[in-house]
Amino acid sequence: MNYGLTDIFTLLGALSLFLYGMKVMSDALMALAGNRMRNILATTTSNRFFAVITGFIITAIIQSSSATTLMVISFTNAGLLTLTESIGVIMGANIGTTVTAWLISILGFKVKMSALALPLLGFGFLLSLSKKANRQHWGYFTIGFCLLFIGLQFLQDSVPDIRNNPEALAFLSEYTSKGFLSVLLFLLFGTILTLVVQSSSATMALTLLMCFEGWIPFDMAAAMVLGQNVGTTITANIAALVANYQAKRAAIAHLLFNLLGVIWGLILFYPILHAMEWLMLQMGEDSPFLATATIPVALSLFHTCFNIANTLMLIGFVDWIREIVEKVVPVVADKATEIDEPHFLSESSLKFPQTAIKALFDESLRLLETTAYQAIAHGLHVHRKDLESGKKLKHILKSPDTIPLDLDRLYDTKIKTIYSCILSYATRLQSQFTLEQEKIEIIRNILIADRMLVQVVKQMNSLHDNIEHYMASDNLSIRREYNILRRHILKIIRSIHHIATAEQAETHIEKQALQKLKAEELDVLLSGRLDKLVLEGEISNDMATSLMNDSAAALRISQKLVDITTLLYTPEDALSKQIDEHSELEALEPVAVESATPDEKTPKQPPAEPAGV
Incomplete structure (x- = not known):
């Protein structure tokens, strides 16, 4: 089988189209419901269970756990969310991100969305030309949704033909037959892949495709899913590098929560997989260990069940997680300055x-x-x-x-x-x-x-x-x-x-x-x-x-x-x-105020006049 440089770039282009479709769809949903989502996030997280539900709903709607996590980091940085509340939202976001896997498994592999994608793309384009902003955003959402599945179809078409060239699997078989060491290797691979593409949804799509095409067995794919749970926390930690210590704590809490889940997931790895096999058999499907066609649904089921179980196991230990991250990231004392500077008015x-x-x-x-x-x-x-x-x-x-x-x-x-x-x-x-x-x-x-x-x-x-x-x-x-x-x-x-x-x-x-x-x-x-x-x-x-x-x-x-x-x-x-x-x-009497710095000018007029005056 010849698979040259052109084929590799074609594969990368298909992945880029998938990622771009995901971004356009997510951005459009944020424009449509983002302000409402942020209001919900700022007001309905006082109870840790409400926080989990809020994180799940927001992530399921905007189809991006990274966007939800970045909102959590920003809100924690601004003091709108406490550390305890932010941990609850992150737990819910981990569950919400599994919705993407189900969309890809059902619509991407069970239903041929590519046949409907082009007509829908034309409809979305017409909507995007509307003068009404709301219709424009729905148009961009439709375009992003179609590009996502067109990209997925291109991915399926551009991967190597393994079925007719099984010798191409020789190098992978060396890594899939080393017992538990193979599980750790594919967990690391899933982590690195998520770090590179900066999207757990894209990594999940690639994992599902690799299973569907017969590249890797069900257990190795499950190990990659565990790795994705670790890799997706890096985005939040990168965003928190320039934030205050509270936001850093939220990002570390995200990492700790997912790491704890991976640890117990590895300990019970094979019992969990056999439980997924039993569920698939009860649903009238074939065993994912035997039939590659059933692996995408089984993997989505594993992804969802694992994240729900991890949340249920650790939601009672939120205060314990908070205490750990407070010790890891101590309070940063304000530096004494001759000229006082704002503490909260950040970019x-x-x-x-x-x-x-x-x-x-x-x-x-x-x-x-x-x-x-x-x-x-x-x-x-x-x-x-x-x-x-x-x-x-x-x-x-x-x-x-x-x-x-x-x-x-x-x-x-x-x-x-x-x-x-x-x-x-x-x-x-x-x-x-x-x-x-x-x-x-x-x-x-x-x-x-x-x-x-x-x-x-x-x-x-x-x-x-x-x-x-x-x-x-x-x-x-x-x-x-x-x-x-x-x-x-x-x-x-x-x-x-x-x-x-x-x-x-x-x-x-x-x-x-x-x-x-x-x-x-x-x-x-x-x-x-x-x-x-x-x-x-x-x-x-x-x-x-x-x-x-x-x-x-x-x-x-x-x-x-x-x-x-x-x-x-x-x-x-x-x-x-x-x-x-x-x-x-x-x-409202004028108060003489000079600029804080030579580059920062005070507005000539107050930015707002009081009501009723």
Whole structure:
């Protein structure tokens, strides 16, 4: 049998056509249902069993376990999925990928799809010319589906004619008759082949074809399937190389889960194969050990049963898997930098609108809970550790300590850069995707909260200096008045810490709403306390002027902090229902922000305007 270089390239071309058809079909399905799939993935994985079902459904629909796994890596990187949830989704994706094998086994070998492929291809092409995007995607799906089976037919036609030239099998027979060593060799072959073609579906198609053509027996094909389960994890690990430690953990968990499955699969290898043979006989089919025509269905059955059994065996050990990968991939401590940099606004998060919005949300929360929180606490001359302890505020306020703080420098190094990056990132997000009104509203609320936060930090400047000045005064009245201002703001930022660490934040947000109402009593001019203090000679005129301005600033700071907390912890709520018109308009006052880097320019206009203004 002559099988030259031209034949080899023909075989590679047929494989390329199969892979291209798979890609076109998968991309079209992602365009049709991808956003819905991502929404499902982000919201229905809280329970490990739901996570498995979600992973199965998504992979079965989009026909790509790699696409599902890459989504999982991106979502874990953005914090939309926990490590436990991501492990469950990956387990489900392993089951979902077996659907491809059934499609190929039934439609590729049992039914001659190539006869229908060309007419369907023409129909798909006509659909792709439609001006409606939905019809275009259905057209591309049909084209990809047809190319997949045309490629499979070319593969069948371009492989060597083994039936009429059995001597070509001589080299393979040397590797199929070495007992369990042969199983390990073909497992390694399946792993390497999957690494090379970067598609377990393509490797499965080649394996099924090799069985159908009589190249390899059923047991060696099953060993290749086990190898594919290992090889397919490499794609996720490559994607996780540039991601954070959480995404790396998810990728390692994928590898560990599949490796554990391969280990017990090898231990019970032959009993499992005989169980598959028994099932085939019960279905009225011939034994896959004797008839090559039945191997594709038997192999698909093995693939499905193995992945389902592996999931059922290991789903109870998800926490154990999580603990192992947490030890293998430790938490990466953030590097201390003079100029703060975004932690969540990564390029990988911009792949999907869900991860991008989550990145905006997380970066804004980080700005509130770390830098701004510290600036406000220190601005009131209170150490963060004291505020987060169980000490009562009246005891904390008795401390005579003052905290030196350069708020202008803190703003320049820790806040301005982050705020500028948030604005730029939001602009890119809204220009890159066509977003639903609900998501646009969430982005608006986050941006308004960030702008108000910047204003609060700026307003703390004069308050910090006057507190330091008057807390050292011998005048008990002025010290008491400034402690009233400090106590009220401290109550609000202490509740922010409680909200950040509590599972149910609603109660604390409701308490903050009460603090917003009480904040109106802070203004000594509106409450009439200022006249009383001056008339009774308790404070001087200079003290009265400072107190009047600082009490008004404390009122604004308190109200804005409540509004910021409401917007950032409930960003999906309508803005008009949560903050009053005055605060909303004040939040839209321009804030001067310079670019983080010379190459990154702040947008001339805000990326979104708030609803109702």
